[in-house]
Amino acid sequence: MSDALPPSLIYLLGALLVPFLRGRYRQVFALAVPVVAFVNYYLITKGVHWRLELLDFELILGRSDAWSLIFLHIFTVLSFIGILFVIRENEPLDLSAGLLYAGSAMGVVMAGDLITLFFFWEMLTMGAVLCLLARKTPASGRAAMRYLLVHVFGGVVLLAGLVLHLAAGGSTAFDRIELEGIGPWLMLFGFGINCAWPLLGAWLTDTYPEASIGGVVFMATFTTKTAVYVLARTFPGEPALIWIGVAMATLPIFYAVIENDLRRVLAYSLVNQVGFMIVGVGLGTPLSLNGTAAHAYCHILYKALLFMSIGAVIYRTGKSKATELGGLCRSMPWTCLFCCIGAASISAFPLFSGFVSKSMIMSSAAAEGQVVVWLALLFASAGVFHHAGIKIPFFAFFSHDSGIRCKEAPLNQLLAMGLASVLCVFVGTFPNAFLYPMLPNVEADYVPYTVGHVTDQLSLLLFSALAFTLLMLAGLYPAEIRSTNLDADWFYRKGGPAFHRLADKSLNALNAATSRFFLGKIVNNITNFFDSGLARLACLLMTPFWKLMGHDAAQIEEERHALFRRAKIGAFPVSLTAFCAVILLGLLTAYYYVAGK
Amino acid sequence: MTPPDSNEPLPWFLKPRNVRRVLFGLFVTCSLFFGLDFLFALTGYDKHPYFQWEEWPGFHAVFGFVACVLLVLVSRYLLRPLVMRDEDYYEKTSSKTGDKTDV
Numbered sequence: 001m002s003d004a005l006p007p008s009l010i011y012l013l014g015a016l017l018v019p020f021l022r023g024r025y026r027q028v029f030a031l032a033v034p035v036v037a038f039v040n041y042y043l044i045t046k047g048v049h050w051r052l053e054l055l056d057f058e059l060i061l062g063r064s065d066a067w068s069l070i071f072l073h074i075f076t077v078l079s080f081i082g083i084l085f086v087i088r089e090n091e092p093l094d095l096s097a098g099l100l101y102a103g104s105a106m107g108v109v110m111a112g113d114l115i116t117l118f119f120f121w122e123m124l125t126m127g128a129v130l131c132l133l134a135r136k137t138p139a140s141g142r143a144a145m146r147y148l149l150v151h152v153f154g155g156v157v158l159l160a161g162l163v164l165h166l167a168a169g170g171s172t173a174f175d176r177i178e179l180e181g182i183g184p185w186l187m188l189f190g191f192g193i194n195c196a197w198p199l200l201g202a203w204l205t206d207t208y209p210e211a212s213i214g215g216v217v218f219m220a221t222f223t224t225k226t227a228v229y230v231l232a233r234t235f236p237g238e239p240a241l242i243w244i245g246v247a248m249a250t251l252p253i254f255y256a257v258i259e260n261d262l263r264r265v266l267a268y269s270l271v272n273q274v275g276f277m278i279v280g281v282g283l284g285t286p287l288s289l290n291g292t293a294a295h296a297y298c299h300i301l302y303k304a305l306l307f308m309s310i311g312a313v314i315y316r317t318g319k320s321k322a323t324e325l326g327g328l329c330r331s332m333p334w335t336c337l338f339c340c341i342g343a344a345s346i347s348a349f350p351l352f353s354g355f356v357s358k359s360m361i362m363s364s365a366a367a368e369g370q371v372v373v374w375l376a377l378l379f380a381s382a383g384v385f386h387h388a389g390i391k392i393p394f395f396a397f398f399s400h401d402s403g404i405r406c407k408e409a410p411l412n413q414l415l416a417m418g419l420a421s422v423l424c425v426f427v428g429t430f431p432n433a434f435l436y437p438m439l440p441n442v443e444a445d446y447v448p449y450t451v452g453h454v455t456d457q458l459s460l461l462l463f464s465a466l467a468f469t470l471l472m473l474a475g476l477y478p479a480e481i482r483s484t485n486l487d488a489d490w491f492y493r494k495g496g497p498a499f500h501r502l503a504d505k506s507l508n509a510l511n512a513a514t515s516r517f518f519l520g521k522i523v524n525n526i527t528n529f530f531d532s533g534l535a536r537l538a539c540l541l542m543t544p545f546w547k548l549m550g551h552d553a554a555q556i557e558e559e560r561h562a563l564f565r566r567a568k569i570g571a572f573p574v575s576l577t578a579f580c581a582v583i584l585l586g587l588l589t590a591y592y593y594v595a596g597k
Numbered sequence: 598m599t600p601p602d603s604n605e606p607l608p609w610f611l612k613p614r615n616v617r618r619v620l621f622g623l624f625v626t627c628s629l630f631f632g633l634d635f636l637f638a639l640t641g642y643d644k645h646p647y648f649q650w651e652e653w654p655g656f657h658a659v660f661g662f663v664a665c666v667l668l669v670l671v672s673r674y675l676l677r678p679l680v681m682r683d684e685d686y687y688e689k690t691s692s693k694t695g696d697k698t699d700v
Contacts, residue, residue: 139688142688253668254668254671254672254676255672255676255680257668257669257672257673258672258673258676258677258681327611329608329610329611330605330608330611333608363647366647366648367647371648374647374648378657378660378664379660379664379668382660382661382664382665382668383664383665383668386665386668386669387668398610398611401611450644450645451642451644452637452642452643452644452645452646453644455630455633455634455637455644456644456651456656456657457657458630459630459631459634459655459657459658459661460657460658460660460661461661462623462626462627462630462658462661463627463657463658463659463660463661463662463665464661464662464664464665465623466623466624466627466662467661467662467665467666467669468665469620469623471665471666471669476669476670476673477669477673478669478672478673478677481681482684483681483682483683483684484681484682484683484684484685484686484687485676485677485680485681485682486679486680486681486682486686487680493687494687
């Protein structure tokens with residue numbers, strides 16, 4: 001048994017208490033939560049902890065091994081950086097959302113069974129939705145609704161897969177799952193939606209740019225990386241993942257080149273980087289899985305750093321579009337420096353964090369003889385430097401002077417970015433200090449700093465920079481244009497309302513027609529029939545008899561009227577009832593006589 | 598935010614002379630690394646490559662350059678004409694604040 005507490009519990013309690021505190025107490029408390037969790041991290045021993053019984057299932061809140069601990073470590077570090085970044089505004093919504101989000105992500109990575117996993121998986125969505133709502137603009141409210149709808153759909157797909165998997169005799173164990181039958185496939189797709197796979201992942205680039213400046217730091221960290229973690233646990237070595245990862249790594253960079261909103265450019269490069277991790281999962285070798293874990297660790301740091309630097313720009317200028325920014329290195333030199341460190345890290349410059357992690361995945365691809373995959377990843381490496389490494393700092397801080405003069409980012413934001421920067425450089429320079437020893441597969445040895453690797457990588461990056469420079473000088477680089485670029489989110493942003501209109505026009509029209517026919521016609525006729533139909537029938541039957549009796553038209557009309565009134569209220573003379581009874585008895589006798597023969 | 602002061606000195610990085618210096622530095626470093634690769638090839642230095650073509654001098658340099666030029670040209674001349682729409686395509690925006698407003 002461990003002396004530690006479940007990390008998710010610490011964060012969830014923190015998230016619940018934050019709104020009840022005021023002023024400085026709230027700030028100190030919110031910052032203390034990740035600090036306590038960090039101390040708690042070192043108390044967690046390897047093994048299985050915190051088991052609960054629910055119905056017939058055993059829930060495991062703490063499976064701690066190398067896989068879960070490396071993710072837990074970076075989530076804890078990042079939650080401190082993220083909280084520090086937003087601590088100045090002291091917004092309870094921002095702080096609670098961040099803590100809830102972090103707690104859910106830790107719940108997923110510590111989960112030891114699929115039911116616990118699903119529970120925290122759904123809570124992740126709530127954290128993200130709160131991060132979107134924290135921006136408090138009408139557009140962010142709509143983005144939150146879109147985010148919620150997409151992820152509720154993903155959650156339902158996952159739940160359906162989980163139920164089918166269990167029904168088919170699968171266990172609730174959160175371990176490697178064979179991709180056989182519909183259940184595991186649905187689970188794979190459920191994970192893929194959170195992982196921002198091609199076509200399934202448009203929610204990411206659609207909504208991240210609408211989040212609050214602190215919220216997006218948490219969003220960029222938790223959702224996709226928990227999905228990577230879950231895929232690495234459940235479907236390692238699944239060949240389809242290699243190609244999904246390649247598509248993720250290569251396709252978004254084309255969009256990033258022509259995108260105007262710098263936070264959306266970062267969102268595209270986030271998908272590109274997660275693509276590398278998914279390739280690592282798909283290859284499934286000890287080195288490639290180590291690469292996935294290491295790259296997730298490094299990626300979280302530099303992606304948060306980049307989002308924070310653009311967040312600081314938004315904080316001071318209210319703008320995030322390349323067309324509206326430029327020349328901010330005058331006003332925000334420190335933010336500019338931190339942004340450049342993040343850019344160097346994502347581009348995998350030697351001595352920066354991306355260099356020591358991305359290359360593991362590429363080396364594994366090469367070692368497995370995956371030529372096309374390797375070339376695609378090399379292309380993606382050059383491309384990420386091009387659009388994230390150069391474009392982001394260049395258009396925000398250099399480029400043409402936008403004329404904006406503002407203050408440097410506030411101290412807490414600088415500290416948060418500074419801490420992330422120091423970690424990026426430290427991890428990149430001394431990967432053996434703590435990153436490599438944390439990796440899950442100890443047998444996979446990797447040495448990033450060889451002469452060949454360093455010179456090859458620098459050649460690649462320098463000539464990418466040269467291409468950017470020459471294209472800029474030649475005027476061939478696409479000018480920044482205020483625009484919207486169509487992506488797969490079109491299907492739900494335009495397709496959703498169109499479906500609604502179609503459903504409205506067709507189904508509601510059908511509904512109205514059915515209502516007119518059944519309620520207006522049939523029900524009416526039936527009530528009419530029971531109200532006066534039998535009386536009319538009786539009149540109809542009697543008319544020939546009256547005619548036989550020699551009544552004239554006026555008399556018949558009189559008889560008919562009298563009969564109709566009597567029949568309707570059921571007030572027939574007793575003799576008539578007796579006559580009917582005799583006829584009935586006669587018919588019965590005839591029937592039994594015939595039947596008896 | 599305050600408007601720019603017309604007399605404010607340009608930061609080091611933005612002075613035209615220094616921009617030229619930075620560009621010059623980039624060209625020199627590029628040539629240096631290109632040359633270094635040939636040196637490795639001539640001396641037969643083992644870079645422990647996985648593929649044969651990684652041994653070709655200047656492979657990474659040429660790949661990086663061509664990849665980026667292709668990336669930009671494809672994005673600009675193929676992707677942009679296909680997918681670019683008006684900024685208000687999904688929601689009406691007011692260009693003044695950049696913040697989206699309700700339709």
